[in-house]
Amino acid sequence: MEQVETVIVGAGVIGLAIARYLAVRGQEVLILEAEGAVGRHTSTRNSQVIHAGIYYPRGSAQQVLCLKGRQMLYDYCASRHVGHRRIGKLTVARKSAEVDQLHALAAQGRANGVDDLSVISAAALAEREPAVVGAGAMLSPSSGIVDAPGLMLSLLGEAEAGGAMLALNARFLRARKERGRFLLEVGGAIEVTIGCKRLVNAAALGAWGVASGIDGMRVDSIPPCNLAKGNYFSIPGPSPFSALIYPMPKVGSLGIHSVQDLGGGVRFGPDMHWVDVVDYSVDPEFLPQFEAEIRSYWPGLPEGVLRPDMAGIRPRIWGFGSAKREFEFQDSSVHGVAGLVQLFGFESPGLTACLAIAEHVGELLGKGDDQ
Ligand SMILES: Cc1cc2nc3c(=O)[nH]c(=O)nc-3n(C[C@H](O)[C@H](O)[C@H](O)COP(=O)(O)OP(=O)(O)OC[C@H]3O[C@@H](n4cnc5c(N)ncnc54)[C@H](O)[C@@H]3O)c2cc1C
Structure with missing residues (x-):
């Protein structure tokens, strides 16, 4: 059975930014992507706008991560020659x-x-x-536009240069914990069981399906x-x-x-x-x-x-009469599974904030070492 330190489910801009963040810090990372290429869903089906951070409630995750992530993204794009313009x-x-x-x-x-x-x-x-x-x-x-596919290729390139691996046509099916490690069943082009210490659910539209396949989850922690x-x-x-x-x-x-x-x-x-x-x-x-x-x-x-x-x-994670909610990071204090970080409801400004989101997830995973 393959063993890795961290598995990230989802190769959109957020999963790739997290993979890069961990890999450049020397961590062993495997990215599982259900599709045959990266970024086939939300990350290429958006406005590709770098948001300034005007509208979000003050102090909310959206506001804080948008402001921080916007500057990080401009700096990243400029230094890596990723197409962008502050128009x-x-x-x-x-x-x-x-x-x-x-x-x-x-x-x-x-x-x-x-x-x-x-x-x-x-x-x-x-x-x-x-x-x-x-x-x-x-x-x-300070609002602008970015080449989202180019950004994802750059993030993937750096993650791979740091040793990360990407498995395409590899759908996360379910996971259970055995002796402190996750055992992941993966279907699609490859059908394997993979062991890992940490698991990140960055599957966006697929996040609810992934969450419901993880044994030991507090079911009431899964948002609408x-x-x-x-x-x-x-x-x-x-x-x-x-x-x-x-x-x-x-x-x-x-x-x-x-x-x-x-x-x-x-x-x-x-x-x-x-x-x-x-x-x-x-x-x-x-x-x-x-x-x-x-x-x-x-x-x-x-x-x-x-x-x-x-x-x-x-x-x-909101709508149909329920009040607007900001996007949600969940660690074991919310869902009860040590070593698991889940991301729900990452709508706009997820592209703008991807590098700041990755940093935050890295910190949450770091805290998990003590569990
Ligand atoms: C219409 C629209 C406009 C937007 N405009 C902007 C904007 O202008 N600026 C901005 O900052 N943000 C914008 N956003 C938000 C931004 O696009 C998202 O926050 C961001 O792309 C989310 O990235 P992601 O990696 O979480 O999702 P995704 O790109 O959807 O990646 C998730 C990946 O997980 C994979 N996956 C799912 N289930 C499984 C499974 N079981 N096993 C393996 N892989 C799986 C999927 O195939 C997918 O590749 C917009 C969003 C939309 C929808």
Whole structure:
């Protein structure tokens, strides 16, 4: 039977960032990935925005890890030549009644430590972004975009250089504890039993399935599983904007905003629909709603150019009447299994914060040594 120190389930941006964090510190790591390649789910089905950290409740894990992770990510991308651009973001007040909300948002952002925000007038907005119409906007210069697939390849490369191994087509099925070690059953292309001292559940949409396969878990520690789908539509040709353009945020969604890619193209999204299954097809029936939302800040959107593009699904531990919850790290104090760290509900800003999340998981695993 193969024996390793730490197994990480899930090769998305978070699992890979954790693998790199541990491997560069000399720890033995095996990453199990159910798919035939890394990052096939949430990590490549998102807006690829480096968030500044404006909206999250002060002191929440999202706020703290976003702020720390954003700087870590900019530094990492610059030093490893991972594609990224600090293009800035404009949150647009579409009516003058929304301008007060812009000031409130800017105050919240500053209280969160985002110290470069400013509210600009309609005229200044028109000068910066001639295609956009609004009564004013909040400018966030430290928001940007990142090449998520490139980031994952870089994280994987460093993890492998540190000795980490990646097993593709390797689905975690179940685990039990024997004499202080986990025995993992793995199915897929390889069917093996693997022994390990520490186990990290970074399976995102698959995290609930992984948790329910671990013997000895306090079942009531597994949070609710809600899937919030976000669709994107795109237009051909270059982006008409130079910065990211966002409407005012709503509960549960930042609104249908523009997302620029590093090649200069643009798509719009995501919207928000609760779903029961992981299905990434984009229903063209949402097109009129997208057109209306986009035209509310870009009246010049030409007729008939918007096309269904792609979709992603937010793994959520809240919704359906329950209050908004931040993402959750669970160690044995929560679920009762020593040596196990689980991550639930890692929606946005999980990409921005991946390096800070990895550091936090590394610290939780370190504490587990005493158990
Ligand atoms: C629509 C949308 C927009 C977003 N926009 C942004 C944004 O602009 N900026 C930002 O910072 N964040 C954004 N996010 C959040 C960000 O994408 C996620 O927080 C992040 O990608 C989560 O990474 P992950 O590694 O946890 O998940 P994933 O990338 O989903 O990785 C989990 C992996 O686990 C594997 N897996 C599952 N079950 C098993 C099993 N049993 N055995 C083995 N492997 C398994 C899966 O195949 C998958 O590869 C967005 C998310 C969505 C959905």
